[in-house]
Amino acid sequence: MTLRQALELLERENLIARRHGLGTFVAAPSIDYDILQLRRFAGDLSAQGEHVSTRLLDTRITAGDRRVTGALGLSPRARVMALERLRLVEGHPMSLQRSFLAARLGEEVLRADLDVTPLSQVLEFKLGIVVARARESVSAVRLGRREARALGCRTGVPAFESERVSFDGAGQAVVFDRVYIPGDRFRITRELHYEQGEQHERNPRRPGEPQHAGAAAGTPVRGERNPKGATSS
Numbered sequence: 001m002t003l004r005q006a007l008e009l010l011e012r013e014n015l016i017a018r019r020h021g022l023g024t025f026v027a028a029p030s031i032d033y034d035i036l037q038l039r040r041f042a043g044d045l046s047a048q049g050e051h052v053s054t055r056l057l058d059t060r061i062t063a064g065d066r067r068v069t070g071a072l073g074l075s076p077r078a079r080v081m082a083l084e085r086l087r088l089v090e091g092h093p094m095s096l097q098r099s100f101l102a103a104r105l106g107e108e109v110l111r112a113d114l115d116v117t118p119l120s121q122v123l124e125f126k127l128g129i130v131v132a133r134a135r136e137s138v139s140a141v142r143l144g145r146r147e148a149r150a151l152g153c154r155t156g157v158p159a160f161e162s163e164r165v166s167f168d169g170a171g172q173a174v175v176f177d178r179v180y181i182p183g184d185r186f187r188i189t190r191e192l193h194y195e196q197g198e199q200h201e202r203n204p205r206r207p208g209e210p211q212h213a214g215a216a217a218g219t220p221v222r223g224e225r226n227p228k229g230a231t232s233s
């Protein structure tokens with residue numbers, strides 16, 4: 001096997017990444033994310049035993065875009081506090097997170113050390129706001145120049161964009177999060193459980209098919225008597 005073939009094999013296995021004009025690099029780890037759990041992305045990584053660190057990139061008061069103000073129940077172009085943080089796993093950039101809150105909450109939040117203190121803890125212990133539920137949508141996008149630079153990627157690479165609105169116990173929207181994760185660093189996982197009725201719906205009996213088709217000959221089934229000479233255990 002030649003060196004070129006070996007590199008191609010490692011790249012197919014997502015163990016290395018080759019960047020034109022820059023060289024060959026060890027690929028960032030790919031992370032499983034259970035979208036059914038009410039945990040923020042960093043918390044989900046920590047629960048898997050990953051070493052997660054946060055780098056605060058920017059804090060500012062700005063006019064919110066239409067999606068932000070609509071999600072938070074604010075008037076169009078209302079002023080919001082924007083936080084931009086980079087999540088790193090074992091030192092590798094994993095996600096870029098932008099969080100938006102109503103400007104009235106900003107002063108207390110800005111007093112906290114957001115490099116080490118999760119925003120949810122600041123809200124709970126400083127402001128008495130407990131996040132009770134959230135609504136999240138995940139879309140496929142291509143990274144813009146600014147997002148790609150922060151994540152160490154090429155502009156235009158495929159990525160996931162997660163938008164999450166978090167609500168307090170009274171149903172008031174508190175935080176709007178927008179998270180960018182390069183596609184090679186993220187997998188969505190779900191564990192599914194089917195109820196008895198759902199299993200029947202997925203495997204309906206065809207017209208003319210015996211009611212218990214597939215059961216071994218002579219096998220007793222619930223609601224039927226044993227065939228002559230058969231015994232049940």
